[in-house]
Amino acid sequence: MPPRYRHRFKHLATLLLFMFSSCVFAGERVTVFAAASLTNALTEVGNTFKTDNMVNPTKIDPVFVFASSSTLARQIAQGAPAQLYLSANQKWMDYLVEQKSVAAKSRVTLLRNSLVLIAPNTSPIDNIVLNKQWNIAQAVGDSRIAVGDPDHVPAGRYAKQALENLDLWPQAISLLARANNVRGALALVERGESPFGIVYATDAQIAKKVKVVSAFPNSSHKxxxxxxxxxxxxxxxxxxxxxxxxxxxxAQAIFVKYGFKVDSV
Structure with missing residues (x-):
């Protein structure tokens, strides 16, 4: 082959290799296992990332799996095909580190949240003082307080800590509607099936059918x-x-918009 053709062939081969590589990486999926309380905010972060040609020229496609942090952590420990994990508490991250199921050195605390007591918008109650004088049985009647299951769900664990700290746990323990995740607890209050619920402030912010009737002191829980x-x-x-x-x-500005707290914003 004459030298000039060998040069052209080499150039063409390089170009084809580049095009092939671009096709391989273009649209690559990144699977993110994330706490249910992040559903709205993280979905917007993902959509913003996908449409930003400057930071995502190869059209990387983040795919989210939302559920309780405990459920997702167990799945990852069993080999579920996740690339990133975003937990609603440190406990389940500790579990995965102990199981050697994640790259521990990459661990960072991304966001912070707070805990609130909510009621349906139709409730006549607008404010509750959270102390041991609150008569929970009288307040809920023949219903229940909606919470994430304290045995498994981070939001429920925080709720239990707060109620214990305020000397309300002995009253509350038999009056809980235990949901599989915090969004499940929120839904019970939104539908009017529970007169009260304990959720994250960010959940209350995005819900249109509930109102905050009290906020738990940050000192009452981890x-x-x-x-x-x-x-x-x-x-x-x-x-x-x-x-x-x-x-x-x-991304952090989007999280802040949804009520999360970040160290740098």
């Missing part, structure tokens, strides 16, 4: 923190890109 981690010790370029994006100013 800090509500959302740690983020890479599942794989050698993540793909796409996974690393979205991991970094979640910590960016753009």
């Amino acid at each position: 800090p509500i923190e959302y740690p983020l981690v890479l599942v794989e010790s050698t993540p793909s370029a796409a996974t690393s890109a979205f991991y970094q994006y979640l910590q960016s100013d753009v």
Whole structure:
């Protein structure tokens, strides 16, 4: 083959290799297992990332699986194909680190939250003083207080801690409607099936059919923190890109809009 043709062939081969590589990585999916309380905010973060050609030129596609942090942590420990995990508390992240199921050195605390008591918008009650004088049995009647299951769900664990701290747990323990996750507890109050619910402030903010009737003191429970981690010790370029994006100013501004607290905003 004449030299000039060999040069053209080499150039064409390089171009085709580049095009093939772009096709392979374009639209690569990154699976994120995340706490149910992040559904709205994280969905918007993902949509913003997908449409930003500057930070996502190869059209990486983040895919979210939302559920209780405990459920997701157990699935990851059993080998579920997640690339990122975003928990609603440190306990389940500790569990995965102990199981050596995640890349522990990549762990960062991304967000913070607070805990509130909610009621349906139609409730005549607008304010409740949260102390041991609150007669819970009288307040709920023949119904229940909606919470994430304190045995498994982070929001429920925080609720139990707060109620214990305020000397309300002995009254409350037999009057709980235990949901599989915090969004389940929110739904019970939205539908009017429970007169009260204990949820994150961010859940109350996005719900149109409930109102906040009291806020639990931050000192009444452990800090509500959302740690983020890479599942794989050698993540793909796409996974690393979205991991970094979640910590960016753009993403954090979206989280703040939904009521989360971040250290840098």
